[in-house]
Amino acid sequence: MRRPVPVFLPALLLALTVLGIVTVRLVVYEFGGPTARRKAVTVPPVDGVRITSMTVYSGRLPPCPEPAFDDYGHHDDPVIRPLPTGGPGISATYELHNEDTEVFTYTIRFMFLAGTIQVGAFTDEVVRSVRPGATVRGTVRPETQDPYTCPVTRVKVAEVTKVPDSELPPPPERCPPSGLRLTSDHTAAMGLRVVGLHLQNCGTDDYTLDGYPLLELLDTDRSPVDGARITHGSGGVSGISLPGSGFDEPAHPLVLKPGESAVSELAWRTDTPIVPYLRVRTQPDAAPVTLTLRLDLGTTGTLAVSPWKLPP
Template structure:
């Protein structure tokens, strides 16, 4: 269980680990930081790895002092994990989503794991543990764990957890999107998880935000495809929809990441409302708009069956 705590003495932010024995049979070893050195690198957006555990791959002496045995790994798990802390230095409660890379000595990433840490209060530090689980077949030995990416949104505007229905009775989320030949499309999903009918008519309302959650200016947000691409459903006419409990609607964002002259726009966040007056949800579509300066929004439609 996560708990708020004061920040413990820091260990290495990124640890290079060698195999080490266990204290007794069946107990995985906890790897120590290289040379026992303290952290010198700053945390990544408030997230710091404090220790890494890798089970022993060496045989250890048996109780008779003569025979040897290998320490068993946990069933269905590699036993590899990293402890981390998340510290909110801001003035509002934030929900963090952290992407961790598990890699080899050579820096080759073998797997990613994503952790969401909800409602970290101002000035608070929360502890957590990320686990590799069972690596895929043919995976090289993992010896390093690092923080690859951190996103953080206001806790009151974070997308709901899977299976959770917000007090509004409306779940608004985005998917991982699709990319092909420089064209990007991210779906926006609206589900009526409440007990009353919910109506929408037209397009979701969108505000673009920078890494500090401040409004971004200079981007043209167009209703429909805006000439970005045809045959995508973005030019379907907007129609009023009434969603009964359990029903859903679909919208989306579309852009190209073409880069020509001038600075490229890379926008991490979008604040979305299903309609005027609806509660906002801040999502993380990571809009790499290049120098196009244009983002298309699809009207609310019923998902195809």
């Protein structure tokens, strides 16, 4: 049964809205059950990003569902009362202000929480080409809204990364003025991280490579990281100095004709804290490309890099 709403309440809310007083919108689903409520937020900004309002559950909330087991240790799906699925849905509105002097593209990582428990995966919002002094507003929603999960009660900004547009990896459909397109992939296994760098000659001239990618590890403010070591070859990073891995093969000059590609690999053992950025150059005078890789190699770890080679 739905909660009865007094007849005077809509008129009162309308009057207060005209006066600029109302900043909260309530959507009531069921008497005594959870409700989705939009409320104003005054949390300080995180790296220029501030959540201004959120629509989350409130009221009498059901507990987070937990798997049940019978006396024999077999999984027994409990009967879980689903959350309401009507209304506006869970979301948060945010503002992003670029306080720098360059044009940046931002990646904002949001967490949806039930108290202190994260509900679902991170949700990443990419905000492109924000000019200096500009403010951009947006709305974020969880990637999935499963009614058989914990009720989201708050949203927070978990992380903000940003790269100058002049150093962004180009999109697949565009060839940059340098004629070179640099991209990356990422795999992980048992504490060992491996990233592949892929360089494609998308221009009209031959391009010569000789040796290794030129790398810089950058901190949250994109300043060089002190202490971490970049080594050519396996460099003592356990698990990669195996025959056929390519890390300890000698470097050879390569000539990439238009349309051809080269690859290099990076590897490290996991540690904390995380180094968010890696700046890559193909030659000392080449335009840099900054990749947001979140390298969890710590401040004293070793990053191994293999020479450029043709893909298999």
